[in-house]
Amino acid sequence: MNHATENTALLSSAAEEARCTLTSPTAMPAASAFLWNRRMLLQVNCRGFVVARHMQPEPAAYAHAPNLEAKTFMQPEQPFYAHHPGRFLYVKDEDNGALFSCPYEPVRARAEQFAFSVGADEITWRLRQAGLEMTMTLRVPVDDAVELWECTLRNDSPGARRISAYPYFPVGYMSWMNQSGEYRADLGGIVCSSITPYQKVDDYFKNQHLKDKTFLLHETAPDAWEAAQSVFEGEGGLHNPDGVRQPLLGGGDARYQVPTAALQYQLQLAPGEERTLRFLFGPARDDEEIFALRERYLSATGFATAAREYQEYLAQGRGCLQIETPDRELDAFANHWLPRQVFYHGDVNRLTTDPQTRNYLQDQLGMAYIRPQTARSALLRTLSQQKADGSLPDGILLSPEAELKYINQVPHTDHCVWLPIFLRGYLDETGDHALLDERVIPEGEDKVDGEGHGRSVFECVSRAMDWLAAARDDRGLSYIGQGDWCDPMNMVGYRGRGVSGWLSLATAYALKLWAEICRQQNQLGPAEKYVRLAAEINSAVNRHLWDGDWFARGITDDGTVFGVSEDQEGSIFLNPQSWALLSGAADDNQRKRLLRAVKQQLETPFGPMMLAPAYTGMREDVGRVTQKFPGSAENGSVYNHAAAFYIYSLYAIGESDRAWHLLRQMIPGPGREDLMQRGQLPVYIPNYYRGAWYQYPAHAGRSSQLLHTGTAAWIYRCLIEQLFGLKGEGEGLRIAPQLPSHWPQAQVQRRFRGAVFDVQFERRVRGDGLQVYVDGEPLTEPLISPVEAGRVYHLRVLLPPAEGSAPTEAVEVERNTENTHPV
């Protein structure tokens, strides 16, 4: 097989519309995109493999692995294999027997032309092979767990063609209790049925509502079908199935066998003729539900209506910023993909029923820029689950049936930190200070006490701050317990004594933010108290954790300071540096030193690593993070959430170009080499890129393909408030841009509190200050206040001239074989 490099461009991206097109199924084999609605999430890769979950209300699969899979959270770098769930279309030439499959799996025959074309509201593959053009388009409706598939086959050859087309939607191993599949003429498709396995009688009642059926419905009746996986595949294997090799599929049922959904269409196509086939694929509880979905969607009209409604849904998430800059890839990302990812997180809460509290608050921080009323409700919901002592639970339960699962069963100490961080963003964006007076009703009777009823948001947050301020040791540092923001840092303080440097700094920062809000509320006493506490903590951190060139990560139960130059592994962590910049713990000299240390030891071509060198063996006084594979996840990857904190902190201290460089690194491409190394399309930010750059350079940069990350909200915020500097302040909008110094100009449209700001940034050739014109009139202070809803403001923003050196030189990282931590 010839795996030669393609001649065509690997990727094309459009700034005007959300559209990203990959032209090879093999160059970035795990490259993926996602679609979601209120009931499901689909992650689809370029080769046709799909990871799909629907909510009932807990996440569940409806196309399964070929074995009994563990129920778990989404896994980083999810591996694929022949029988992984996916959606495929075999195409057989009835005259010469040539076999092909769309989009690439399972036959893996190379198409003459291949396009994996990702839109915001649909995903399309477009292939040309041997005179046929084949397209497969996936859409979802807004409110049902069902996939809408449209497949078009077009004869582009000069003569008539006889082909068989086989939609093949494997359903996998459904259940050891009961699984089957059969063709249902009455419903118009293959219906696979199962009983979710269980053993305890209580679970029978719990499971009764489960959607244990998986269907593939057709609009056009097929010529044949097969519902038994082993019969379809036969001895030929998935790349050459017996079923497809026969003239007609056998029309068999699966009876306590692994079911599948395979249909056959024998098509005769005149030159230029095309046929469009529509299908529904999804889970259901019973026949009635299947029938209703068919009625609602399975027609050209049904698809068109669903598409229009979905576009309307997505429009709610278009965000508040449209940009046109010298960086067209950034434009595409910032205008379409980033707000879409923020909206996904904020609208459906990562499709969990118990979002981790810190994630929930940060996702909703993002939502403040998209649909603030959702963010507002989320804060109230969070506070309604606040504990009696002022702390927050580890996850926020979104329904009465929800339970804390997985990592939310492990206690973490940082959740309160995110309250003022959320509020600072929310209040700046909305000016909705009334939220602080809103009364919070505690959820559940066990939380009702005399004090609890009807506490204000302001009081709730103050109590949370008091809890944070109190959860410190004699040194004045914050206890880490079984983990802070870093979930798997679970053994630093599990015996009750260890402290977190990061959490101490984050607490100081949170207290400062809260003090500011207190001041704005005229609560001067509390404001002063919190400022004093923040200073006290900063000073404790400086006393115990400054290592000479950077801040340490913490102190273990046994009193060992770690994340210091003496450590052979994990000697420097990114988060304490970022938050020392935010909290003000770092003075000018410390700033310089820690910026240099980060650059030298943590920065890579793919972003800054979260720690280095990655741990290669268990460190029992640090914990589980040290057992993760070096360079993956929290063990020294380019963990984008942490990178975003650092970028935000760099903007906070005016390190614009440094911040820009790292922000730009977070978006894959545009270079071919960079894309292939990451294997990631620039349609979302993954939770990490592999780190351990000095230890495992071959794999560094590879994307986790995990689309759930607190990063999106922070980067969106960075763009709006920092890079373009269009940030709410009191009743107005402050203009304080930090454009990269090499940009000569940029245009931005910023929607803010019902007004629209059309902004033209221009880099001055000379002069020395920022100058802002509103509708032609210069401002004495770069603040527009109050902002009038409904008004369109035309802003011209003259930027100070760029200084000195080339923009990226200062921060470019060289692979240095003399690095202090070589492999």
Added chain:
Amino acid sequence: MNHATENTALLSSAAEEARCTLTSPTAMPAASAFLWNRRMLLQVNCRGFVVARHMQPEPAAYAHAPNLEAKTFMQPEQPFYAHHPGRFLYVKDEDNGALFSCPYEPVRARAEQFAFSVGADEITWRLRQAGLEMTMTLRVPVDDAVELWECTLRNDSPGARRISAYPYFPVGYMSWMNQSGEYRADLGGIVCSSITPYQKVDDYFKNQHLKDKTFLLHETAPDAWEAAQSVFEGEGGLHNPDGVRQPLLGGGDARYQVPTAALQYQLQLAPGEERTLRFLFGPARDDEEIFALRERYLSATGFATAAREYQEYLAQGRGCLQIETPDRELDAFANHWLPRQVFYHGDVNRLTTDPQTRNYLQDQLGMAYIRPQTARSALLRTLSQQKADGSLPDGILLSPEAELKYINQVPHTDHCVWLPIFLRGYLDETGDHALLDERVIPEGEDKVDGEGHGRSVFECVSRAMDWLAAARDDRGLSYIGQGDWCDPMNMVGYRGRGVSGWLSLATAYALKLWAEICRQQNQLGPAEKYVRLAAEINSAVNRHLWDGDWFARGITDDGTVFGVSEDQEGSIFLNPQSWALLSGAADDNQRKRLLRAVKQQLETPFGPMMLAPAYTGMREDVGRVTQKFPGSAENGSVYNHAAAFYIYSLYAIGESDRAWHLLRQMIPGPGREDLMQRGQLPVYIPNYYRGAWYQYPAHAGRSSQLLHTGTAAWIYRCLIEQLFGLKGEGEGLRIAPQLPSHWPQAQVQRRFRGAVFDVQFERRVRGDGLQVYVDGEPLTEPLISPVEAGRVYHLRVLLPPAEGSAPTEAVEVERNTENTHPV
């Protein structure tokens, strides 16, 4: 691909040695065999797929699925797929590029000759293809979790050959926390490492001892290797991997990728030359352990020693019966495979740490005929975990760390029944009545009370019988609670009122057996009490559960009698009929009627179904059994354990030919059609064959391939005590054979209490009684008592002449389209 039927015989079997050979990889694609030792179990199918677990002490995999698999019990009809774990050897002709794989997967090229040759102590594949002979042999040592593989390649062609051979042992998806694979020259092989995923700090300490490494060690250094699955497979797919298509494997590591173990040997073979390669594959905790295993085993001597020791181990399980009958397939099964399966169950307790109590007692009933001291200890262990009220727990914990898992977390009501059943078999076989006086020390402090200490076995069992007798309702029938022997019959009585017809009858039978033992112990008062109670129960069953032609299965919480002719589904159950024969509840008229009903409604060519018609939908007053797929497992399969009860009960009432017919049906073959329908080799009895013969005839007979079943012990007992009628009684051996009437003769060697009985059975042409000669002397009563240990007895047993009709006619089942329960 040509899947034409083979010309050679499908199966060959040897009576002299344990050897069963299958000559096609496709005729019975799931056909499997197993090897085990004290630390592991391997089930291997003819195509090379392997399900393997080792005990640490809980069962764990060391070759994994390609995804994160659920931890669960062994599943019936386990499906296979391309990336399922297995052990393979690719062979590439370096001159013409022809690619082949042993034994069949993953390439699936058809060999000119194929043999899957199963021995008791090893499994060998022998293939011929294009002038090469390839063999792969798998052995295990007695006491280490490691596979010993020997692969031989022989050039049978006239010219020299240049080939590359690639052992390919996929390791699968080990962990989302940490997985890797690399070649280790120091250890001589590929070592894959992982961290078992966890999130809670307590689990770190629990997991510390886990064997998280998987190794493939070679005796002969390879020319190349590859440790990254995706690199080995490439775009070619497993049937044509990129790695194998290249001149040399790339020598790559897996770094947080799915690892694999692939080696390459470039071999030049002169005509007639052969090369043998040896490998170890298994789990380990650390390098030291890997190194030690290498030292111990990885050589011709090491393999030979391990093989010898394993044969010695297996010899402990050879059993007490060697037969030579007109049925050579039966001979092979009874002499080798059946005692081997019984020994497996009894020696390693199905490789669980918490065997279900009923399974444990029945498996150990089998062990009474194999290695009685093990059975004895098991009874004592069971009673040491008896609850204060006399009942038994749902599982017996074999180590202090063990916990009740899966179905053992659901309470069942039948466990006490198996105590006197076990004891009857054990005492008859051993004469060890001293066991009844043995003192039982309760395990664990919470079970210690004034009464508990040092109670005798006799007292413990009496208390269990009293508990059984008391656990009945006003009608005198036994409460079923959340299930009796039938685990998933969990909603008949979960509200506390429903009763079990089967359990009532089993209780009556158990009480009768115990009464008999009481009498033998001169405990006449208790004997009388238990006889009276048994009669009371039988009479209650007759009053409430006789349905006119058979006994009902029970009465639900709401008072509905079920398992009756009025029921559209589940109208007749096998178990109540069998146990009514055993308990004596059925009078002569009832016997006739119920035998006829079983024949008409339950018997199939593959054995009797457990119930019929199989349920096709949930019946909420019966429970989970009705949700299982119709004809699978407890929902109306030929559930061999239940079939064995019926066979035993038929022998108990002297229905020899009827019993023989069903017993013979339990063993697959010898006909080709029967073998192919079952898909099962006659090397073990599976827990079920598919039933629902009238509902889903196409699938009826298919084996579950599950080798764990209480059947084996019962069938072994039937052969020894019933069919050949060589049963212990008091101090002696009673001769009461029930040979099938069409057998003219048979020879048997029976080992019994240290003596050997060489028995020659002969069918008389005329005369009317049984006549036994010992060493030429006729016995007045067919009882040899006392038996002298060390003595060899020569017995000649003259059987009464066969009567009337052809032996199978009376019980042959016709597919009857006018059956009362057609599809």
